[in-house]
Amino acid sequence: MNIYFWGLLVSIAVYLLVGNYAGRKVQGLDDYYVAGRKAPTLLIVGTLVASFLSTTAFLAETGFAYDGYAFLMLALVAINTSGYVIGALFFGRFVRRSKSLTIPEFFAKRFDSRAMQVLAGFTTVIGLTAYLLAVTQGGSILISDVVGIPYGVALIMVWLGYMVFTLYSGSRGVVLTDTIMFLLFTLVSIVAFPYLLGEEGGWNATLSALATSEAKPGIVAWHGMTGEGAYWASGKDALIWALVLGVSWSLVLAVSPWQTSRYLMARSEHVVVRSACISGLVLAVLYVVLMMSGAAVNLVNPDIEVSERVMVWAGMNMMPAFTGTLLISGIMAAALSSCSTFLSLIGFSVSNDIVKSTRWSEQKTLRMSRYIMFFAALTSLILAYFQPPAVMWITYFAGTLFASSWGPVAFMSIWSRRISAPAAFVGMLVGFVINIGAKLLDNAGMVALPVYLDPFILGFASNLICILVISRFTQPTTAALAYFEAIRRTPEEEFDPAEVKKTLVWPVVVMVSGLAIAGLLVVFYAIPYAAALGRDFSLLSGESLLSIGYGTSVFCVGLLAYWQVRRVYGRKAALRAIPTRHSEAHS
Template structure:
């Protein structure tokens, strides 16, 4: 076995050791499900980013960039990462106030409806089991590519790695290891990119060569490859796809169970807002590195197949051995952290939301959660054996299920008094069925959906229509309305002037970073790209507009966060600070 294999083994060993340490501290349901509700900002950022990136970013989307769609992926990213701040401000902080163990439990409280909890639980199990399948396959691809061992043996290694750890430690272990893994793959990604660029002769040479690529024309154009043999016939279709998926994944980041459940662990609402700002910024920066890095691998080897192995090949062939080993260990870390998150959430949802465990003791609930997690993990292992790997497309399909089924219900549960339990139930169910049904029919060739009729769009609007129609003929219960009013009462401890001041730092950092990122892309990508293809530079070119828009999206969510924090917490915090000073002056 080579050094890359041992780097992964050490990574898994550290993972298990930390899980064992965290598992020893689990004393009850709150520790196992929501890490004692005391996680600081760094840990929430770590688990948000680690559970989102996984192998989809490091294998599938980097392979997508290698295939010719690097900048198009940035267009998608510019839209989807706004979901962190939007979700934290308009959904996540309210979920934290509910003190629920799971997001489906929040829906049960909000709508005074046990059936609502069970439906949300079932959608969680189905969607996250599919996501778990994709990430398990991604981790297995890494081990198989690096060591040459059969894919089936690699599957078992990955499965054992995350299954044993998650069963024992629950969320307490997941949030700690996610943070460790997040720090590892973030630092290694930043270190690795210069080696890939230097192999191509430096940034200027890389950009010029890619811009004039004959094998993959348009590989770093704003729209990527288009025309015959490409995924989209025109730049317009490619852009519409990116915007639709961007909006869809923005909703996913706002309300999905594996993202918003992280806020249930947060120490305060300020931690929720801060971590959302930081997570969005980290992702915006990392995707610039990963997408251009993935495209640049073409200059050293244009024939990697499948393309999902592009970054693995780069780690083993374009970097010093130690750096490459760290990169591969970091990618494996991203896979394992996501697997543990998805497995734990599925187990929690079955135990807490689908099975009626309210009469069980805490000891029995913990034991049953572990049994159920093992059964789910075993089921995902069998599926991974039977189904060919398709990491990116399974992930995208699973993610959009939550955008269609949960999106309208989640936001309206916070911002509409009129939505009733029957309306929410039917809306979520119809959104889920329409999305998954239309996708399956399209895949089977029974129907042909244009880029304008994405399953996400069909499911989302079907959901909204059902909610609006049924809410006209039904009413929320008295208990549901009382709960609605209760979660709109901001806890007094959140008005601490010191905490508000700390929180306001991060929206400002977002705004400044947005200007810097947009300016950097404009100067180092848009301007030289025009020169490389022999075209007169225009600020209205697709490359220029994408560069500006990428930075502008960061700036705008920073501005939104600053305004909302000042509006929600700042005025009362300022008044409290002034009263304190007045009292001190009189005394």
Template sequence: MSIYFWGLVISIAVYLLVGNYAGRKVQGLDDYYVAGRKAPTLLIVGTLVASFLSTNAFLAETGFAYDGYAFLMLALVAVNTSGYVIGALFFGRFVRRSESLTIPEFFAKRFDSRAMQVLAGYTTVIGLTAYLLAVTQGGSILISDVVGIPYGVALVMVWLGYMVFTLYSGSRGVVLTDTIMFLLFTLVSIIALPYLLGEGGGWNATLTALASSEAKPGIIAWHGLTGEGALWSSGKDALIWALMLGASWSLVLAVSPWQTSRYLMARSEHVVVRSACIAGLVLAALYVVLLFGGAAVNLVNPNISPSERVMVWAGMNMMPAFIGTLLISGIMAAALSSCSTFLSLIGFSVSNDIIKSQQWTEHKSLRMSRYIMFAAALVSLILAYFQPPAVMWITYFAGTLFASSWGPVAFMSIWSRRISAPAAFVGMLAGFLINIGAKLLDNAGVLSLPVYLDPFILGFFSNVICILVISRFTQPTKAALAYFETIRQTPKEELDPAEVKKTLIWPVIVMISGLTIAGLLFVFYAMPYAAAVGREFSLFSGESLLSIGYGLSVFCVGLLAFWQVRRVYGRKTAQRATTR
């Protein structure tokens, strides 16, 4: 067996050992569902990033960059990473105050409606089963390529790994392994970049060679490949797609169950805000490395098919064996951590939100969660075997379901007194069904939707319209209004001046980093790209605007976080000191 095989075996073994350790610490539902609500910033950052990246980033999106859309993806990332800070400030910190076990349970409390909990539970199960399918397929493709075994055998290996681990350890194990894996794949991605660029002669030489590529003209232009044979006919269509999908994924990061449920584990609201700032910054930096690295592999082998295998091929052919093993193990780590997150949330939602009985003891609830997780894992195994692999597009479809169904309801649950339970229910249902229906009809050729009428857009605005119309004819209950007022009150323990001061450090770091990223992209991408294609440099070229806009988006979310922390916690802290 090769060194790559043993690297995978060791990484899975470590994963299971950590899960065994964490499982022994599980004493009840709080431990199993929300890790005892004591997680510090590092663990929340680790689980936020690890559960988001998965194989979609390391296999599908790097393959997308390899195909010719590296910097177009950065336009998408510039928008979607803002969702971390926006979600934490305007939804996540309030969810943490609810002390719920799941996000659907929060909706039940907020709207005084068991029906809302059940509906949100069903959307969680359906959306995350699709997401689990995509990540399971990604991990299976990885093992199949590396070990040289049939896809079906690799599929069972991946399935057994995350299923056994998650059933036993719950959220305690998930948050620990997510953090370990986050540190591993982040470090390895950075270490691997010089090897990806080395064949091309370094950053500038690689950029110049890609800019003048005849096989894939426009591969690192801001819009990527366009025209005949490309995914989009023009740069305008490509940009609209990136911004639309970026906006939808910004909502996913802000309100989706596998992201906001992480905040239920946080030790304090300050941990929520800090971790959101750090997670967004890490993703913004890491995507530059991953996407440019994926594009650079073209200079060594422009014929990798399917392109989702590009980073696996690079790890085995462009790097020393040890570095390649670490890279492949890091990708496997990303797959397993995401699978465990999705599977745990599916089990939690079914047992706590859909079929929970008031007569169940805590012990029985825990046992039922494990039974349900096994059933969900079995369904995902069957689907992954029969569904042809399509990691990126399944992931994007599953994620946008939550943007269109949960997005408006989640934010209005915090910021609107008028939204009623019937309005929230119909809005969420409409957003979910219209998104799915439009996507299915589009894929079947019944509809031909322009790029600016993405199914996410149709579902999102249907959701908003239903909420606004039905709220005019219905009223929230007294219990719902009382709960609304309760969660809008900032807990006194969050007003500690020392904690506020520590939290304010991170928005400042984000702002400085944003300006730095803009400057680096401008100097090392926009300017040399213009020279490479023989074009006079312009501050208003697409590449220049992308470079500035990418860093500026990071700066703006840092500024937003700084302003909100000062306004919410700093001012109240000062008022508290004055009254003394």
């Protein structure tokens, strides 16, 4: 057994120890499902980022960068990270007010409809089972490569690791381990970065060598590789793909159950907004590091057959043993944290949203949740064994299911009085079915969908049309309207002047960071790239526009957050602060 194996073993052991500690704190459903609703900003940031990144980022997307699409991924990320702030401001903080145990339960309350809860529960189970499958495969590939054991044996090891932990500790354990693992893989990604660039003598030399690569021409162009043998025939097709997936994944980050359910654990609405700002900024920075890391491995080994293994190979061959061990342990941490999140949400949805009985006690509900999680984990194990690994594409398929089925319903549940339960039900169902059906037909070769008719777009548009048409002929119930009005009222405790002041700091940090990111990418990417190709630098080149757009998108979401916090909380908080200032003056 090598040092990398022992590193993995230690990380799994820590994971289980934390889970055991958290499991002993579980006293009831609130503890098990939503961590007692007391989580501070750091824990919410940790679980948001850890549950999103998983092996998709560290294995699949870095492999995508290695294949020739490093900066195209940044075009996608520039859009999708906005979903954190948009979701928190226009959906997440309202969901938190509902005091629900799950997001499907929120839909049931909002639309006065048990059927909505069941449908949302089913979509959660189907979508997250696919996502769990992808992440389980990613973790198994990692162990198989590092330890040199058969994929099936590695699969069982990963499965046992997250299954035992999640069954016992629930969301209280998940949020703690997510945060520990988030800190680990973020730190390790940054520490490992210089080693991946060091072969060519640093950033500029690496970028120049990649820009002039003959093996993969265009690997660090804004559009990546295009033409014969590439994923896309032209830069235009590549850009449309990035924009469509970017919008889709911004909706995933805004409304999907494994992201918005984290806000149910938050201590306050201010924690929701702060954590969204920080999470989006962290991802924007981390993706620049990860994508350049994946591309840089080409300069040492351009012949890795399975690109999803590129970071594992780099950790074992391009870094000192200790740093490589930390990197591989960080990737495993990302895998286990996501697996535990998805498995817990599957169990919660089945027991609370699909088969819930009013006759069950809290203890029986807890017991049923654990039984259901076990069978869900067993199902994912069987599927992962027989389904050939395809981490990135399974993840993208599963994620966009929620964008097309939940997106319109989620936002309209907060911002439309007219949307009725029948309209929401049909819209969610149609969006889900159209997305799956179009994807299956496309994969089977029965239809050839152009980039601009992605299954997400077809599902989303069908969903929205159904909602608008059916809402014209149906009415929301009195209970649904009353609940709508109730969640639109901001709780008085959220107007605390001190809390508002602390919250406003983070949008400013995001705005300043966005401007800095834009400037740094122009200086360290667009200008050196043009120089490497012997071109005159232009602010209108694709690389310059990508650099400026990437930072500007970060700036804009910070500006949006600042404006909304001032609008929603600031004025009343300022009025509250006046008596305090007067009393201080008199004293």
